[in-house]
Amino acid sequence: MIADCCSPTKPHEARPGQRKFPMSDSFNKQVEQICSGNRRAIAQAISAVESGSPLSVPLLKSLFRKAGRAYVIGITGSPGAGKSTLLEKLAAEYRRQNNRVGIVAVDPTSPFSGGAILGDRIRMQTLATDNGTYIRSMATRGQLGGLAPATRDVAMILDAAGCDVVFVETVGVGQDEVEIARMADATVVIVTPGMGDDIQTFKAGVMEIADLFVINKADQLGVERAEQELQAMLTVAPKRQTWQIPVLKTVATTGEGVSGLREELEKFRNFIQANPLGIERRRVRLRIRLLDLLRQSLFEKVANGQFDSEAIERYVSEILERRRDPHSIVEEMLEASGVKPGRE
Ligand SMILES: Nc1nc2c(ncn2[C@@H]2O[C@H](COP(=O)(O)OP(=O)(O)OP(=O)(O)O)[C@@H](O)[C@H]2O)c(=O)[nH]1
Numbered sequence: 001m002i003a004d005c006c007s008p009t010k011p012h013e014a015r016p017g018q019r020k021f022p023m024s025d026s027f028n029k030q031v032e033q034i035c036s037g038n039r040r041a042i043a044q045a046i047s048a049v050e051s052g053s054p055l056s057v058p059l060l061k062s063l064f065r066k067a068g069r070a071y072v073i074g075i076t077g078s079p080g081a082g083k084s085t086l087l088e089k090l091a092a093e094y095r096r097q098n099n100r101v102g103i104v105a106v107d108p109t110s111p112f113s114g115g116a117i118l119g120d121r122i123r124m125q126t127l128a129t130d131n132g133t134y135i136r137s138m139a140t141r142g143q144l145g146g147l148a149p150a151t152r153d154v155a156m157i158l159d160a161a162g163c164d165v166v167f168v169e170t171v172g173v174g175q176d177e178v179e180i181a182r183m184a185d186a187t188v189v190i191v192t193p194g195m196g197d198d199i200q201t202f203k204a205g206v207m208e209i210a211d212l213f214v215i216n217k218a219d220q221l222g223v224e225r226a227e228q229e230l231q232a233m234l235t236v237a238p239k240r241q242t243w244q245i246p247v248l249k250t251v252a253t254t255g256e257g258v259s260g261l262r263e264e265l266e267k268f269r270n271f272i273q274a275n276p277l278g279i280e281r282r283r284v285r286l287r288i289r290l291l292d293l294l295r296q297s298l299f300e301k302v303a304n305g306q307f308d309s310e311a312i313e314r315y316v317s318e319i320l321e322r323r324r325d326p327h328s329i330v331e332e333m334l335e336a337s338g339v340k341p342g343r344e
Pocket residue numbers: 077078079080081082083084085086116123171216217218219220250251252253254
């Protein structure tokens with residue numbers, strides 16, 4: 001169990017300007033249990049967020065005040081690059097320093113849960129039995145709001161539950177991953193020597209989000225070449241002023257280079273805490289978060305109201321037949337939902 005992480009929950013008090021909402025004793029108890037690291041309560045909260053249950057918003061509101069201490073680290077890279085293996089070693093390294101660790105593994109391939117998740121679970125066996133580690137696989141895709149917001153909320157729950165470090169493992173292949181990386185305090189991009197020329201074609205988005213590069217499988221041929229290619233790319237990439245993106249080498253299977261990776265991650269943590277650039281990054285992230293939430297809430301307000309998929313299809317036909325333009329339709333939908341359209 002992740003225990004003794006937060007002070008006991010105070011009865012819910014609304015801050016000035018904040019609306020009060022009724023809190024039952026059982027709700028308060030659940031918040032208290034989450035904050036004291038109760039695994040069952042954490043699992044329930046995560047499920048509530050994943051399924052978008054009505055309980056999730058009050059929970060997230062209450063937990064927000066308890067969160068904000070954890071160092072959220074995104075680990076991304078192509079399938080099979082060794083993310084889970086490396087993460088297991090890295091988590092163990094943090095555990096040795098007495099940090100409580102949360103791991104969110106975002107499964108990219110299987111929306112219905114399956115092999116990959118099981119694979120990660122088996123690989124992380126050594127951690128699964130450790131009381132200071134909480135592991136959660138997320139396979140939900142296609143939810144209203146998408147995977148990235150849910151992942152962000154899950155990371156916050158683990159933060160509130162007292163995890164000092166929260167890792168998010170994702171495969172670097174899509175928009176969601178770029179978004180997930182944006183929510184992290186630090187993003188580690190893993191490449192492998194075998195990638196060869198692929199490094200050149202590595203998704204530009206992923207290149208931009210890297211705070212640290214790791215060449216994993218450094219026991220295989222082609223390490224120097226991968227390193228040269230990465231360094232060459234970094235010299236032409238826009239400079240991040242005071243933070244020099246390091247390129248590290250690891251062998252995740254043996255743990256070689258993993259303590260060095262932890263040291264670099266801690267250096268980066270100090271950098272973002274103290275440097276104005278780091279503070280600005282946090283602002284940017286929070287702005288994105290706020291606007292995402294607003295967008296999502298507005299969308300839900302409109303879409304969940306009177307417009308089912310049939311209605312949407314009717315509108316699409318009207319546009320297709322050029323009988324109406326999309327702007328007018330959106331105005332009509334907003335009006336019908338009680339949201340004042342127009343840009344006065
Ligand atoms: N030789 C070698 N093999 C490694 C190393 N790191 C991981 N592997 C192996 O690479 C394979 C994939 O490792 P994973 O940790 O599952 O990779 P992953 O990136 O998490 O994979 P997905 O989550 O499926 O995208 C496993 O068979 C590992 O044992 C390494 O440093 N050297």
